[in-house]
Amino acid sequence: MAPITAKSITGKRKRVSREELLRDQSSPERSSSEEQSDTEDIQAIFRRAFEAKFKPIDVEPVKKAPKIVPQEEEEEEESAWSGISDEEEDKVEVVEYVDTRRSEADRASKTEMKAFMSSKPPTAPKPAPPPSKSKPKSGDDDDDITETANLKNDMALQQLLRDSHLLSSNPSASSGTTLTGALRHKSTDLTLLSLGAKKSIHTQAKMPRSHRIGITEKARQREQKRRTEARENGIILERASGGDSGGKGRVMKKREKGVGGPGVGRMRGGTLNLSRRDLADINGPPDRKGKKKGKGRR
């Protein structure tokens, strides 16, 4: 359809290249008056519709349009788009773009805010403190050397004081200030413990099972003996605690179950893992057939 509204006329009209204008003139003229009245009718209808809905539009700019209409009407029918014209080039539209949104990084730092919003008159924010000097000044050189030496001696003395009980327990080793052999290991162990080591380096990590059982058994016996002796003598001891109460051999720890977790096994990554023991629990003792004990499972 040919352009109808005033807006489209003025809008598209400028997109006319010179050649097409020439071609228009060479092409046979239609009855321009008829054409014009036709378009004016349509325009009037549309304008009425528009004005009914919105405000009345200004008539002024529309008046100019019909002058060009007859020529370009045909051209518009021939080709809807007539290419980019170079007539508009002298009119440059300037768009000022101001981004009013600010990024988060645009905000002042909290320290700066505190400095500014405090009750004191704001002072200029101090620049970041310069990196501390790694090299001591040449003037204080020998001073520093004695200082470090003093510090070293101090530490040695402290360690000696800490280890003194080792020396006293073993008088043969107290020949010199430096420890040797097992004492040295003990001293190192103490130092490590004082620095925050979790357990002593002398605790044996691995040993045969029979040994371990023997150790715990011995400890249990010793404890039991102590308790019986105390009871006989009428001495009240502390309450027996935990596993090494002497009475029971093994205390079953209650399994930590989370809310919504499985009743048996371990849920991990969407998979229920059942250990051998779990399976054994589920199946029950194999030798007694048909006598399944739930073992308190719910």
Added chain:
Amino acid sequence: MADETVQPLAKFTGHKYLVQRLVLATLTGRPIRISQIRSSNPTNPGLAPHEVSFLRLLEAITNGSTIEFSYTGTTLVYRPGLITGSAEGLGASGGVLRHEIPGTNARGISYYLIPLCMLAPFAKDKVNVIFHGNGVITSATPGVGDVSVDTVRTAILPLYQQFGIQNNIEIRILKRSSPGPGGKGGGGEVQLVFGHQVRLPKTLHWLNPGRVKRIRGVAYSTGVAGANNARMIESARGVLNKFVMDTYVFSDVSTAPLVPSQDKTKPGEKKRLGIGFGISLVAESSTGCLYSADVASPPNGGVPPEDIGKQCAYQLLEIISQGGCASKVAAPTMMTLMAMGSEDVGRLCLGRDVIGSEEMIQLGRDLNALGGSGWGLRDANTEEGEVVVSVVGRGVGNVGRKIA
């Protein structure tokens, strides 16, 4: 007084510059007589509530000053005493002086703070005053043109550093308030601590205004939504960010203060007073000059926060364009302190519009009338056409310090 034979009364007329004259009289120790205070006003002749309140404050922080009014309050004789500050036993309790400002006051708290700060360095003891009451307006006042308390803190107090007065100075804004209905009353609370007293302020030579390197500000809203702050900040930054990237405006939102309503029929009832918002901007130059602008919403409302923010930004740009090392707000403080300095020539570069303003010229005249020396003016050879003002100090300084 005995010294009246030596020092005759300096005579002034009119209600304008009353505070300035009182401050200069106190600093120089000259008794003054001010006549024709609103004498032609048929309805409200004499002193206004804020002037009376200032006189009370002056009486509280000085010792031995006498104030005499005429019957109608149109004439005032003031004989200054020693500035004692908030010394114990002279109206102050616990080292803090509480000054109540009545609800009829229409001036911002800066009307009291700026002159009090001028007096404080010359006090005998530290000055610690809490302003309270139904008349404390911490925001800028659109009608009468007082700056906000934030501007005093961020644009005027730092100037004292140039005079070697910098320790233990604080303005605590305990409660914020905008002007109440009709621009009168507020209900805020402000504490001024000025703990650095000097014998003589340092001689100042400040000739290079430098270039603006950072802009800071405070947007405050009392009793209205904090979004108003954000809107003011947005529009102010929209204008200023093009010029100075280092622009940050901080936001302070608080409720409007609750004050007892004056309604006789409902005793004990309280109401919110002083609703509004505003923004204070301070530009700092590379040499430490401070230019400030202040805009607040009118008490009747009806101005969107965007307009306030934009207006403040434009005002700041205008004040920066006036040039010089001190803006119109700060120049009286600086010139007064320079005039009170040691007997030495101090120099200050000021913009033409600043030194040519009515207030500055009147300040020069008043100083002259109270025994100060004249100012020397010469053109600074800058393209902005600024003026270098040379001031000779009085060399008297802090009398209380000298004796003590």
